[in-house]
Amino acid sequence: MLDLIKLRKRHGFQAIADVRNAAVMETHRGFPIIDETKYTDDWQKVADVCPTKAITTHPAAIDLGKCIFCGECERASNGAIRFSNDHKIAASKKEHLVIASGTTYAEYRASAIEAREKIHSMFGRSLKLRQVSAGGCNGCEMELAACGNVNFDMGRFGIDFVASPRHADGIVITGPITKNMALALSDAYKSISEPKIVIAVGACTISGGVFADSGETNREFINTVKIDLFIPGCPPHPLTIINAILDFIGKK
Amino acid sequence: MNWIEIKNLQAIPLDEIPRLALDDLRNQTAEKIKSGKRLVQFFGDTESDAITIYAIVADDNNSKLCISSSKTKPEQTYCSMTPEIPSASLFERELYELCRITPEGHPWLKPVRKGVAGIDRSEIPYRFFSMSGEEVHEVGVGPIHAGIIEPGHFRFSCHGEKIFHLEIELGFQHRGVEALFIKNNNRPAYLEKLSESIAGDTVIGHCGTFVRAMESAANILVSRSAKTIRTIALELERIAIHLGDLSALSGDVAYLTGNSVFGALRTKVINTTMAMCGNRFGRGLLTMGGVNYGISPKLKEKIVSTLDELDDAVLLAGEVLFSSASTLERFEKTGIVEKETTIEIGMVGPAARASGVAIDVRADHPFGGYEYFPVHKLTLDSGDVFARAYIRFVEIQQSLKILREQLNNLSESELKKTLAALQPNRFVVSLTEGWRGEIAHVLRTDRDGKIKCLKIKDPSFNNWLAVALAVREEGISDFPLCNKSFNLSYCGFDL
Structure with a gap:
């Protein structure tokens, strides 16, 4: 009993008090800053090192929906591409995810997530989500689970993951959508009552990621359904996920 | 010579592997396993029309891997090993599914991931094992489960609350990983990242296994400090997952203090990995030829202070958890897997050690940093949820000691060597003790020095059957607890 009290006291209060303004560690690879002029050799060489073909040339740009934030391009471009530790990288439109040379974090943030009044009034105080992993490697799944742990405590904002799609306001999808999960995923989506939102988490869901050219995926559903929020990363940091959802539902 | 004996990570020329007739390969593999050795892999390597079947059997006591092969063609048959060697069952099912070689007399050739013999699984009317009788009913769960976890289907045959039988159907996560390795064999950076995603909870485990296989095939030796950083x-990774598992096991028995405290400790550990390489799971750290990030004296100091904190905190939290009567009531004598069963079905890792089977790749087939500091194998006897939880607790403490040894072993040597071309016609077996147990990658290059075959085995492949056996005769409400005590991978199995 005394040990239990000692343990509780030692544990204390570990929740991040201000999730909205908390910074992620310096080493984290978050929003990329591209300065095309810093690399004078052929940009195709930089594009070629990218494992997921996220980099395009003329002009140089990175698609965050494909990027797995591995840092290979940072090394290959002598710092012309630099990953900052800025972590709020989600967007409500896929085309916003393409970062051009010279784009600053502030510029990106200004238009990346559209907070609609209707969404705010409907889900601003309570948002229940059903998570479906469709070929996810358990990386994104672990970070989504971490959003609810004692450190991040997403539940304080009324955002929770629920066990049944019938209880949910939306679906959070991870993984490249394997053939064998395609049916279950679309069934889960159909089981959620309208109006419903769709959140795509991680490079695999958004673009196929490292599994983009696998013959074992079926991306028909994901390519046709309207996705409301794209949260890039491999996997995204819990603070990226939580802030994305809070921005989307218009929480101050 | 019917078999060649090699060591973990020793690259050998393909033509040194003996060729046997298929029946002889089967009989001699079975004999070896009956004499106490362990089946690591039994798979087919297809090249145009020919299939070479390789058998890899571990002689753990002598740190040797025995290898032999047989050249054959699709549609061949042989007498199944499974009736006498249950641990061969999944390997034979996989061989049947991928290479259309039929193990005659196999008791149950159900699909592993894709479908049987080229037929898509959605087109096969699959019949689950079924039972009948008064008050016998079935409970189907999944593929989508109630929490944030990967998909898989569980079919329980129950009598009231009691589970008679559990059938596990996997394959939902199949992403075609092995084929992607072959398809992209000229893109090393891609292959590294792909290996990190075989199972995202075992980034260092799988990526390390893969890059070591590549380095052996290319005949390059990585520096001592790179080996040390990889070991750290x-x-x-082991400590983080074990802590997370203790947190989840506490949650499953409604012991909320354990759930919170172990969860918060896990955060500290993965943030240490993040400080090393910028990712909480270690993505981007390992590369062929070494590591991408070093450990500065300042970072070393930070890691040591985290270890100091963890030493006390883990001990206290563990003592509280394992002296709580309500927790022990749920953990003890729940989900028992006997030692004989453990050996018979070929289990690996902490789950095997919790049932008294002393196998640990770090000690039996040392690699990387463990060459400098031998690891002592830890075992428990009871084989229940308690043992699988407690073994994690003691392994965390052991790993904390290993970390200190390895941190003191850091030297100034170069972090990364340039990868040379892979040698042609080489065969390498790379084994790693990941947090779940033995990870095995078998790499074969062709005459141009290209990857022609990469056979991957996650420890989950060995252990899923144990979950089904552990829950027999248990109440169905104890299933989540039993399942969590193994914490197996779906995508690692499905590939």
Whole structure:
């Protein structure tokens, strides 16, 4: 009993008090800053090192929906591409995810997530989500689970993951959508009552990621359904996920 | 010579592997396993029309891997090993599914991931094992489960609350990983990242296994400090997951203090990995030829102070958890897997050690940093949820000690060597003790020095059957607890 009290006291209060303004560690690879002029050799060489073909040339740009934030391009471009530790990288439109040379974090943030009044009034105080992993490697799944742990405590904002799609306001999808999960995923989506939102988490869901050219995926559903929020990363940091959802539902 | 004996990570020329007739390969593999050796792999390597079947059997006591092969063609048959060697069952099912070689007399050739013999699984009317009788009913769960976890289907045959039988159907996560390795064999950076995603909870485990296989095939030796940093990352991964599992096991028995405290401790560990390489799971750290990030004296100091904190905190939290009567009531004598069963079905890792089977790749087939500091194998006897939880607790403490040894072993040597071309016609077996147990990658290059075959085995492949056996005769409400005590991978199995 005394040990239990000692343990509780030692544990204390570990929740991040201000999730909205908390910074992620310096080493984290978050929003990329591209300065095309810093690399004078052929940009195709930089594009070629990218494992997921996220980099395009003329002009140089990175698609965050494909990027797995591995840092290979940072090394290959002598710092012309630099990953900052800025972590709020989600967007409500896929085309916003393409970062051009010279784009600053502030510029990106200004238009990346559209907070609609209707969404705010409907889900601003309570948002229940059903998570479906469709070929996810358990990386994104672990970070989504971490959003609810004692450190991040997403539940304080009324955002929770629920066990049944019938209880949910939306679906959070991870993984490249394997053939064998395609049916279950679309069934889960159909089981959620309208109006419903769709959140795509991680490079695999958004673009196929490292599994983009696998013959074992079926991306028909994901390519046709309207996705409301794209949260890039491999996997995204819990603070990226939580802030994305809070921005989307218009929480101050 | 019917078999060649090699060591973990020893690259051998393909033509040194003996060729046997298929029946002889089957009989001699079975004999070896009956004499106490362990089946690591039994798979087919297809090249145009020919299939070479390789058998890899571990002689753990002598740190040797025995290898032999047989050249054959699709549609061949042989007498199944499974009736006498249950641990061969999944390997034979996989061989049947991928290479259309039929193990005659196999008791149950159900699909592993894709479908049987080229037929898509959605087109096969699959019949689950079924039971009948008064008050016998079935409970189907999944593929989508109630929490944030990967998909798989569980079919329980119950009598009231009691589970008679559990059938596990996997394959939902199949992403065609092995084929992607072959398809992209000229893109090394891609292959590294792909290996990190075989199972995202075992980034260091799988990526380390893969890059070591590649380095052996290319005949390059990585520096001592790179080996040390890799070992540190692997042990941090083990500690983090074990802590997360203790947190989840506490949650499953409604012991909320344990759930919170172990969860918060896990955060500290993965943040240490993040400080090393910028990712909480260690992505981007390992590369062929070494590591991408070093450990500065300042970072070393930070890691040591985290270890100091963890030493006390883990001990206290563990003592509280394992002296709580309500927790022990749920953990003890729940989900028992007997030692004989453990050996018979070929289990690996902490789950095997919790049932008294002393196998640990770090000790039996040392690699990387463990060459400098031998690891002592830890075992428990009871084989229940308690043992699988407690073994994690003691392994965390052991790993904390290993980390200190390895941190003191850091030297100034170069972090990364340039990868040379892979040698042609080479065969390498790379084994790693990941947090779940033995990870095995078998790499074969062709005459141009290209990857022609990469056979991957996650420890989950060995252990899923144990979950089904552990829950027999248990109440169905104890299933989540039993399942969590193994914490197996779906995508690692499905590939």
